[in-house]
Amino acid sequence: MKKSNSTYSILVLAFAFMLLGTFGVQAQVLYKPEPAANPNLGGNVAWDAICASSEFNQYYVGFNWDPPLVASNNKFILELSDANGYFSNPTELASVSDKNQVFDFVFQFSLPSDIRGDNYKMRVRSTSPAKTSPASDAFTMYYIDYKAPLLISENGSGNIPSEGKIQICGGGSVTLKPHNIPNAGTYIYNWYRSGTPLAEKTESITVFDPGMYYVELDYGDCSGSANTMSNYIEISTGNSAGLAINGASSISLCPGESHLLQANISGQGLTYKWYKDGAVISGPTVDASSFTVDAGTSGFEGSYKVEISGSGVCTELSAPVTVSNSSSFEITLDNEENIVLLPAQTKTLSVNTTASNATYQWYKNGVAITDATNSTLNVDTIGEYYVTVTDNGGSCTPAPIASATTKVVSPExxxxxxxxxxxxxxxxxxxxxxxxxxxxxxxxxxxxxxxxxxxxxxxxxxxxxxxxxxxxxxxxxxxxxxxxxxxxxxxxxxxxxxxxxxxxxxxKLASNETLQITANGTVFCEGGEPIVLESTTDLTDESFEWKKDGTVVNTSSQNLTISGPGVYQLVITSNDCPLVSNQVTITAFDESLLVLDKSKDLIIIEGETETLTASGADSYEWYDAGNNLISSNSYYDFTEEGEYLLVATFGTCTVSKVVTITYRDMFAIPNVITANGDGINDLWVLPNTYSRDPNVLVTIFNERGEQVFSQAGYENNWPQSTTSFNKQNMIFYYKVTRGGKSLKQGTITVIK
Structure with missing residues (x-):
């Protein structure tokens, strides 16, 4: 009998090693991903290009792989190449961690907003084991984030020329660029001249030749849905004619005189436009190569220019000719323009002038005043006064100029x-x-x-x-x-x-005093010690309001006993203005404020010490099973198993937690159980280092690699009553993990 058992044990071990070898030698096979139909669109046709946008961006890719099983912490990651189909710096499109026992599934993904190109590929990568599928076929993929017509202008300045026309003179060039698209340098463009596609694909183009230029964004096969065609810019070419106005650059005229300004180019059927101080005063008119300045017109002084345009020549603006008034001079009032004349009072009006040989005549209410011919005038009656000044020493015939008017009033x-x-x-x-x-x-x-x-x-x-x-x-x-x-x-x-x-x-000035309120606690709990707000300011003779969350709750009590959580303030009315205190926030008591750095159910090695630390409370008390106070620190060093009580105080509130200390089981993980129902070794029992811990996952596989059991916080309850065994003796494979990291793995032999 003993020999038979020994022989059977050897066979079991040999089979176990063979099973482990099967898991280690056979490799998973990952197949290339393929486009899949969108189940939300009611069809079964897979996509062949992606034209994503903010309005629609939901796509699916099918993927399948062959066993053996991957690790329980494995992830399948769908990756995208660069625009040339290379994976040197791939983009992650999607990942799944719940398909480790599913051999044929789909990824759902959204296209990133910076993807634009015609040669993108996809692949799938697993993490445990680390494997990579073959790359997919190449696909057109564009995220269409800009869908409005482009606007182009010279150097992207935003100034679109009149009628969309730009002229290049003397063999020059013009750079065209869109000005209404953000991040313009990240796009690919299609430029056209008079309907012919150009080779340039960048955001700007420098042109030398005449034609109608325009541009659109290049979204490849998706371009038709974007509607980005720009405005047209017409480029023409020509040569400078050397335009100028004949004669001196500065001319002085007397009142009543006139002067003919003549362009040096005439008789060629060109169009002329005349300017004064930057404003058009004549034209555009064909062959209007001259303009007459009339010094008899008020405001004739200024800077004059002429512009020509026409076939074969560049639109050109001349240098200015300055026209001035020979007889101009200035008159300045020495007094205010509005003057009060009090009873029995006299006021003096006076002017200064730049005239070289001035004569004066004063007027009251538009009528000349007899003998009022000096630069000053004494007045004792109300009215509107001004003076005319004539310069008798200039080169022009004398003409009087009137000063500003002075209003003299006598008030009621x-x-x-x-x-x-x-x-x-x-x-x-x-x-x-x-x-x-x-x-x-x-x-x-x-x-x-x-x-x-x-x-x-x-x-x-x-x-x-x-x-x-x-x-x-x-x-x-x-x-x-x-x-x-x-x-x-x-x-x-x-x-x-x-x-x-x-x-x-x-x-109404605000008080420069500071109003301060304090509380004997900031955490409110039902049945706890009352929380009272008080102020250092004596409120006896004050008009005041206690407020909770902005609503008045009391106007008579020096101190306020709070009724619940909220934001509290005190407002005193001081000289018609509110004096507002600081805010005191009272929070509802929350037991989760007490934080332990380890589980309250600790497993320790007998003879060793384990420290449990609490935080978040104001004070702490630790009690043993006999209700004896053993520590008032925020931590306690446990050396013996048993039940302990932690009482944490938050202001007027307390939280109690029972801490259970258990000695660690020292036996090894069993690899053989006898599930024959005799109550002895019927269950696979793990040491308490691994059992009943919610962070520890126990997974069991059969000899074909199929998962038959998985439980977090394993309760030493496998095999369960519903577990079936198709052989009298079977071998199973187990893995014990925490947070995806393997702790233990091996075989379990079940003997019926």
């Missing part, structure tokens, strides 16, 4: 306008500056004249706050920097018998 009253100077925000700024901006003289009919410049230094000023004079504030400007001085400000001005009052300006 004055009006002040005050405003904020600089940046001011109500209940935001901590200071404010107010100043007089306008003084209006108000006539009897209610009309107003701005006399600020004339009178701002003549008034006596007084600022008022809420109707009362402010001591020592007698200037045009006032600065307020104390919140206690919030209120309505008015400026009063006095001049002789006149008194003016300004508009009222409200000043």
């Amino acid at each position: 009253s004055f009006e002040f306008v005050v405003d904020y100077i600089g940046t001011y925000g109500s209940c935001e700024s901590v200071d404010a500056t107010l100043s007089l901006t306008t003084i209006n003289a108000v006539s009897g009919n209610g009309s107003k004249t701005d006399v600020t410049t004339d009178l701002q230094n003549s008034f006596d000023y007084q600022w008022k706050l809420n109707g009362s004079n402010i001591a020592a504030e007698t200037a045009k400007t006032i600065t307020v920097s104390n919140q206690e001085e919030n209120g309505a400000y008015v400026l009063i001005g006095t001049l002789n018998a006149f008194q003016a009052a300004s508009n009222s300006l409200q000043v």
